[in-house]
Ligand SMILES: O=C(O)CCC(=O)C(=O)O
């Protein structure tokens with residue numbers, strides 16, 4: 001959870017407000033956007049991957065592609081009317097924050113400051129606006145079961161009022177208590193691979209509760225589909241052999257969506 005991240009507070013509050021307005025639309029209006037096809041670039045869906053899973057999760061989510069904005073915004077929901085403008089502004093800010101973090105993470109690994117940004121190529125950016133309604137039996141399900149994010153870096157804005165995110169630390173699930181104006185930064189599978197395992201892609205999950213609905217807005221920075229991924233050359237040596245093989249994000253992403261969320265770490269399938 002980070003503070004002083006440089007994202008303007010009014011941009012964050014506006015995004016959260018318009019997300020709430022979106023999920024308050026009538027079921028008929030929302031049904032027009034429903035799809036369970038992961039290949040669709042704009043869709044409202046439910047659970048995680050309803051085509052694959054046998055146990056469903058207590059979540060509705062709006063998934064959007066966000067880069068380049070000019071290409072995707074015209075497909076975004078036209079209602080509520082401020083949705084496109086507000087979310088576009090939020091996406092641009094998040095992208096810049098992501099690039100600032102890449103520079104710091106690169107440096108921390110002893111790599112050139114622009115290494116990560118360059119090596120991931122012209123990056124896609126996706127967004128999941130997650131809405132977890134009140135759940136009558138929260139002990140029977142999750143909002144999202146344990147998973148690691150398949151992309152490079154995730155910037156998560158949480159509901160300030162309602163907790164629900166948990167992260168796995170030393171074998172125990174720790175609840176994240178949302179701090180006002182903070183953002184959660186999750187390193188994804190691609191940074192674990194790029195750092196040859198020095199950074200870990202964190203296991204996390206969302207629980208639901210019977211008192212109050214919860215919202216979270218996850219922004220995913222994703223490598224360009226065609227670039228070569230895997231450990232940075234500079235981090236491979238005699239004493240630290242490559243832990244993962246090279247692959248493309250296209251290959252990785254297909255594998256990720258072909259499985260259930262809470263199986264073994266998808267990256268395990270890409271070990272050398
Ligand atoms: O709702 C949350 O706090 C977690 C969301 C999440 O992990 C995701 O969308 O990948």
Ligand SMILES: [Fe+2]
Nearest residue numbers: 147148149204
């Ligand atoms: Fe996640």
